[in-house]
Amino acid sequence: MKKNDLKKFGEIFTKYILIISILLILLDFTFHRHGYFSFEEIYGFPAFFGFISFVFIVLVGKWLRKFLMRKEDYYDE
Amino acid sequence: MMSNMIPGLVMILFSIVLPVIPNYFRHPAMLLSVFLSSLSLFNGYGIFLEWDILGLNLILYQSDSLTFPFAIIFHIAAVLVIIFSWHNKNLMEQMATLAYAGSAIGALHAGDFFSLFIWWEATALTSVFIVFAGNTLASRNAAMRYLIIQVSSGVLLLIGTCLMLYQTGNHNLATLDLNSDFGKFIFIAFGIKAAFPLLNGWLQDSYPESSVTGTVALSAFTTKLAIYALARTFPGTDSLIWIGAIMTAFPVFFAVIENDLRRVLSFSLNNQLGFMVVGIGIGTELSLNGTVAHAFVHIIYKALLFMSMGAVLYRTGTTKASELGGLYKYMPLTTIFCIVGAMSISAFPLFSGFVAKSLIMSSLGGAGMVLIYFVLFFASAGVLEHSGIKIPYFAFFAHERKTRVKEAPLNMLIAMGIAAFLCIGIGVYPRYLYQILPYAVEYQPYTLDHVISQLQLLVFAILAFLFLIKFKLYPSEIKSTVLNSDWFYRRMLPGIGRPFFKMVSNVIEKFYFNLAFVFNFLLGKSKKYNNSSFIKVTTPSFATLILIIVLFIMLLIAVI
Numbered sequence: 001m002k003k004n005d006l007k008k009f010g011e012i013f014t015k016y017i018l019i020i021s022i023l024l025i026l027l028d029f030t031f032h033r034h035g036y037f038s039f040e041e042i043y044g045f046p047a048f049f050g051f052i053s054f055v056f057i058v059l060v061g062k063w064l065r066k067f068l069m070r071k072e073d074y075y076d077e
Numbered sequence: 078m079m080s081n082m083i084p085g086l087v088m089i090l091f092s093i094v095l096p097v098i099p100n101y102f103r104h105p106a107m108l109l110s111v112f113l114s115s116l117s118l119f120n121g122y123g124i125f126l127e128w129d130i131l132g133l134n135l136i137l138y139q140s141d142s143l144t145f146p147f148a149i150i151f152h153i154a155a156v157l158v159i160i161f162s163w164h165n166k167n168l169m170e171q172m173a174t175l176a177y178a179g180s181a182i183g184a185l186h187a188g189d190f191f192s193l194f195i196w197w198e199a200t201a202l203t204s205v206f207i208v209f210a211g212n213t214l215a216s217r218n219a220a221m222r223y224l225i226i227q228v229s230s231g232v233l234l235l236i237g238t239c240l241m242l243y244q245t246g247n248h249n250l251a252t253l254d255l256n257s258d259f260g261k262f263i264f265i266a267f268g269i270k271a272a273f274p275l276l277n278g279w280l281q282d283s284y285p286e287s288s289v290t291g292t293v294a295l296s297a298f299t300t301k302l303a304i305y306a307l308a309r310t311f312p313g314t315d316s317l318i319w320i321g322a323i324m325t326a327f328p329v330f331f332a333v334i335e336n337d338l339r340r341v342l343s344f345s346l347n348n349q350l351g352f353m354v355v356g357i358g359i360g361t362e363l364s365l366n367g368t369v370a371h372a373f374v375h376i377i378y379k380a381l382l383f384m385s386m387g388a389v390l391y392r393t394g395t396t397k398a399s400e401l402g403g404l405y406k407y408m409p410l411t412t413i414f415c416i417v418g419a420m421s422i423s424a425f426p427l428f429s430g431f432v433a434k435s436l437i438m439s440s441l442g443g444a445g446m447v448l449i450y451f452v453l454f455f456a457s458a459g460v461l462e463h464s465g466i467k468i469p470y471f472a473f474f475a476h477e478r479k480t481r482v483k484e485a486p487l488n489m490l491i492a493m494g495i496a497a498f499l500c501i502g503i504g505v506y507p508r509y510l511y512q513i514l515p516y517a518v519e520y521q522p523y524t525l526d527h528v529i530s531q532l533q534l535l536v537f538a539i540l541a542f543l544f545l546i547k548f549k550l551y552p553s554e555i556k557s558t559v560l561n562s563d564w565f566y567r568r569m570l571p572g573i574g575r576p577f578f579k580m581v582s583n584v585i586e587k588f589y590f591n592l593a594f595v596f597n598f599l600l601g602k603s604k605k606y607n608n609s610s611f612i613k614v615t616t617p618s619f620a621t622l623i624l625i626i627v628l629f630i631m632l633l634i635a636v637i
Contacts, residue, residue: 006403006477014543021536027529034526036442036450046454050534053458054541061333062552067560069334074558075567 021047081125083138084117084148085182088155089199092175096168103168107159107175114182115152118145124188133242136188136249142515143369144185147305149513150373151182154297154380157496161384162290163488173206174294181298185305190238190248190263193306197234197266200299201227207291208283216286222563223283227299230269237262253310264311270303271354272347274323278563280347281331285339285396289387292339296346296383297376304353304372313360321358322452324351329459334552335559338396338468339386342379345422345464348456349375355453356437359444362516367436369514374421374429374503381418381496382468385411388485388493389472398471399554403478411485412473414493421500423465423535424457426528429500432507435522458538465535466542471554582619 028043035041091110098106122145126138140148155178162174180203184196201224208220241259242248253260265276272280280300284292311317325348332344349371356368388411389404390396405412417428424430434457441450484490503510507522545551 005406006474009474017536017539017543020532021540024529024533024536028533031525033529035530036439036445037447040530044533046530046533047537049451049454050458050536050538051541053455054462054538055545057329057459057462058333058541058545058551061330062550064330065334065552065555065557068331069555070558070560072336072556072558 081138082117083126083183084114084140084186085151085179085184087113088179088182089176092172092179095172095175100166103171104159104163107171108156110175111152111155111159111178114179117186118148118152127188133191133248134189135192137192138186139188140186143305143309146369146373146513146515147185147301148182150301150376151178151185151298153499154178154294154376155182157377157380157384157492158290158294158297160495161293161387161489161492164486165288165290167210167288169206170210170288170291173203173210174291177203177207177294178298181302184302188250190234190241190250193250194231194234194238197270197302198228198231200302201231204295204299207294208287210288210291211286212288213286216288219283219286222567223279226269226279230266233262233269234266237266250309252312255311255314255316260311264314267303267306267310268320270299271307272300272303272324272350273320273354274327275562275565277324277328277347278561278566281340281343281561282563282567284343284346285337289391293380293383293387296342296379300346300350301372301376304350304357304368307354308357308365308368312357312365314358317354317358318446318449319358321351321354321356322449324348324354325456326351326452326459329456329463331559331561332459332463332467334557336398336554336557338398338401338472339383339390340559341398341463341467342382342386345382345460346379348460348463349379349422351456352434352437352453355449356440359437359440359446361440361444363443363518363520364437364440366511366514366516366518366520367433367440370433370436370510373510374433374500377496377499377503378418378421378429381414381493381500382422382464384489384493384496385415385418386468386472388489391489392482392485396472397554397556398467398475399556401472401478402475403473404482405473407478407482408473408484410490411493412469414490414497415469415473417497417500419465419469421504423461424531425535426523426531427501427504429503429510431531432504432510432522435527436520439520454534458534461535461538462542466539475554582622585622 025044025047033041035045039045088110091106095103095106117140120140122141124136124139126136128135128137155175158174158178162171165171177200180196180199184193184200187193187196205220205224205227208216208223210216211219237259238248240262244257244259253263255261255264269276269279284295287295307317328344328347328351332341332348335341335344353368353371353375356364356371386396388408389401392408393401393404395401421428421430424434438450438453441453485493511518511520542551
């Protein structure tokens, strides 16, 4: 019972995010979105950029663990 | 009489008498002092107090359109901290917090570099006790390192000020040129407190080691005081644009892998300062407004996030992601407040971060700086990652919690409630914030273009998070230490320095030993009192030796 709560919440949350993201992409086709720079106005550019940036940050961060991660008591002599 | 008393000074005076006030009345007294200090906000702009001493004209109290918004938010932050720490009976921390907030407010109103220096050091000396109040061995060590760094910043500021006075005969707070010698010293002094790249180690080192309530106080003042000082003295300095951009981008990667959530927030704080520094670097009216607006809203939502993590620490005894999760069930209100803070910092429309960050992004767009614009755009996705998702996700969700904990105490909930209310209030009615900004600029953050762009960025970044979690690509929480720029002085320098000094001292010791042998030999030849107590040759201890070397260097300097 207890375990299902969080899982169910996660599923509902995922569903809503999916719906909203589809709506946002569709919305981009209905009007011309102005940006400061020309490629910013490409259809769905912020969405694409956000997704890629996020994945990039997490994967690079994970990779950086190799160099930056030490034991918890690293500084305690 | 109150009208030309330095704002913040009354808080320091109250902090001194705090020990004689009965425990029960201390927090009301602290609030009263903040109220009395805040009356100065109604004084208007101008110079209110000067002091001629030693041939110097010190401007102790001045205010203008740049100090005003900072003064408002510093007072608000002080109130939030006091309410949040209402349960705390630690006298040292109470005194330090009140005096620290007072010094920061006093520093805002300094009109020359000497008075600024005095307050600059005052914030350092008072805040170090807040780090101390963490009351662990780690926090004590961190406090000592913090003190050294903060005082160094003050010393650099003093050197810069003296040079400036010597070279120009002027020491008033005004815009400086980075090409001048004194400009460089002052720039670095400010840069240390503003946590520039590689000068940032102290921040992530000390803030997470402080107490439940202490971190909230620390997060509000020191760094924003540095932002204020930079905005006053170096607006439009090109190198700040790059420095700021690096500050927004780099801490993002560290925050992904850091396990201690309060340290994640400290990296996030660093990244937020980057946005403000970029705004100062551009130096237009719009961008400086953006910097001030961002500092204003940032203090509130960053305090809110630190308060929510403080509440978690208070109830569970840890803020390590690897040991948390599932708290939403036991601390529902804290969860909601934390999410409000997370959405504000991520700059969701209708939250305070959005109306402030838009100003900086627009001024970048207006200036045609493509690359920096996209670095900041990229960093915005990063903010969402570490502060928007990681903090609430690992603390309150992630996995079910086995042991039951209580909701945060009432005073914490009230403080978080006020902060959350301000976050949403400013987001919905940005015009009240825009009214108090230094320059009158017409700006409309809620255009369809802005809102849709921002929503696309954020929602798809969340989608990326869900995707990474689904396919188990998101890095799991691991108990660990993440190396940061404090490594240079915590590991590298001692690593090189200790063996080097040992070697030097060995050589010197050997030299003295031989010298002693020669003396012994000569004395032994001439007189027969070899073992007399008069002539005992000892090798000087290392400390004396250092003293001699220092004296020698001083002599050399004096001669030159």
